[in-house]
Amino acid sequence: MYHYVSTVEGKLKNNINLKNIIKSMMPGGSVIGCPKIRTLQLLNSQEKEGRNIFTGSFGFIKFNMDMRFNIIIRSILNFKNVSEISAASGVVLDSSSKKEFSENYIKAKSLLELFK
Amino acid sequence: MIYIIDHQDSFTWNVVHQFSQFDKVHCSDYFDINKKLLNKSDVIVFSPGPGSPKDYPETSKIYNKYKGKKKMIGICLGFQLILYNEGGKIRQQNKIYHGYQSKIKVNGKSKIFKKNKVFNIGRYHSLKLNEPYFSKNLNITMRCTKTNTAMAFEDNLNKIYGFQFHPDSFLTENGNFFIKKILSSK
Numbered sequence: 001m002y003h004y005v006s007t008v009e010g011k012l013k014n015n016i017n018l019k020n021i022i023k024s025m026m027p028g029g030s031v032i033g034c035p036k037i038r039t040l041q042l043l044n045s046q047e048k049e050g051r052n053i054f055t056g057s058f059g060f061i062k063f064n065m066d067m068r069f070n071i072i073i074r075s076i077l078n079f080k081n082v083s084e085i086s087a088a089s090g091v092v093l094d095s096s097s098k099k100e101f102s103e104n105y106i107k108a109k110s111l112l113e114l115f116k
Numbered sequence: 117m118i119y120i121i122d123h124q125d126s127f128t129w130n131v132v133h134q135f136s137q138f139d140k141v142h143c144s145d146y147f148d149i150n151k152k153l154l155n156k157s158d159v160i161v162f163s164p165g166p167g168s169p170k171d172y173p174e175t176s177k178i179y180n181k182y183k184g185k186k187k188m189i190g191i192c193l194g195f196q197l198i199l200y201n202e203g204g205k206i207r208q209q210n211k212i213y214h215g216y217q218s219k220i221k222v223n224g225k226s227k228i229f230k231k232n233k234v235f236n237i238g239r240y241h242s243l244k245l246n247e248p249y250f251s252k253n254l255n256i257t258m259r260c261t262k263t264n265t266a267m268a269f270e271d272n273l274n275k276i277y278g279f280q281f282h283p284d285s286f287l288t289e290n291g292n293f294f295i296k297k298i299l300s301s302k
Contacts, residue, residue: 035125038166093214 001106018065028071030090031055053077054086076111085111119157121146121175123165123193127240130284131163131191134292138299146175154178159187159299162194164282168243169193169200176201187275189298192241195278199269202254205246209265213239217287219261220268226257227272228301234261238287241280272301 012021033039054077059069077084087108089100118135120143122128132143142153146165154160160182162175169176172193179201182188190198196206216239222229235258245266249256254276258268267280277298283291 029126035127035164035166037124093212 001103018061018067022069025069026057027055028057031071031073031088033090051086052084054084055088074107074111076114083115117142117153117157118159118161119143119154120161120163121149121178121194122163123167123172123175125163125165125193127192127282127284128163128165130282131161134284134295135161137292138295146172149174149178157186159189162188162190162197164192164194164240167193168206169197172197183276184274187299188277189295190276190278191284192280192282195269195280196241196243196245198276198278199245199249199254199266202251202271204249204251206243207246208242209244211263212242214242215240215287218263218267218281220258220281221261222258223256225255226268226270228270228277228297229257236287236289237267237281237283238285239281240285244280275301 027036027040029036032043053072054075056072057069058072059067061067073086073088075086085108087104089103089107091100117140118138120128120132120135120141122143122145124145128143132141135141139159142150142157143163144150160178162179165172175197179188179198188198190196196204200206217236218239220235220237222231222233222235224231245256247266249266251271253273254269254271256266256268257270259265260267265280269276269278271277279294282288283294285291288294
């Protein structure tokens with residue numbers, strides 16, 4: 001399994017505020033695909049259940065407006081007596097279904113083992 | 117000023133960034149056009165985007181309105197959209213190229229690029245121009261060296277240009293060169 005990490009740097013234009021930044025960053029391209037708006041529509045019509053907090057984000061905004069947010073993956077959502085674990089992978093035209101399935105299994109495995 | 121019409125593609129921002137190196141750029145969604153600014157612009161760029169040209173009748177209207185009056189450039193979907201309005205048929209490719217680098221070669225019909233010059237370019241497209249295709253003023257000027265797929269055209273009479281590949285992509289070597297040449301052509 002591979003995780004790709006890229007550092008993106010830039011300078012903000014003068015008229016950009018926090019709301020603009022969050023609105024254009026979320027949902028993250030890595031959990032949606034490209035072109036973002038069209039793939040969002042396709043995913044909404046294909047995925048049978050809502051993602052809940054999975055692939056959403058949490059973080060903090062400091063008083064000086066610095067902020068830090070993540071994309072929620074490898075997480076357990078506990079509610080009453082039910083725990084929910086989600087795993088997913090990005091699919092491209094030449095992906096193999098078998099390999100994608102094993103990738104998702106590897107991703108969920110460490111969390112699933114906590115429940116044995 | 118360059119007006120970029122966005123077909124809600126994630127690549128559009130790379131296109132905006134690229135064109136901003138040459139002139140002031142205004143970009144808006146295809147359904148939210150600032151008509152005053154569009155009318156004032158010197159160049160109109162049709163962005164890449166999902167779907168096929170027939171999904172964007174609003175953009176076709178703009179193309180036909182300004183044809184011959186302003187310089188226009190189409191990239192990827194924009195390239196297909198211009199060809200579609202010029203009687204071309206756009207169809208699915210047998211092999212789909214998303215994120216592929218190919219070699220393309222300039223043919224003798226180009227008035228802007230040197231004949232036989234080969235470029236490494238980035239491709240992200242499912243559809244292509246169905247050929248044979250004939251047009252009075254518009255010539256296919258670059259083709260994929262392997263599949264012969266149409267990769268660029270020029271209509272030097274009406275100042276209309278198109279690239280099926282992405283000059284904005286990191287997979288295209290020296291992508292700025294293509295834009296600079298088109299923008300400076302008289």
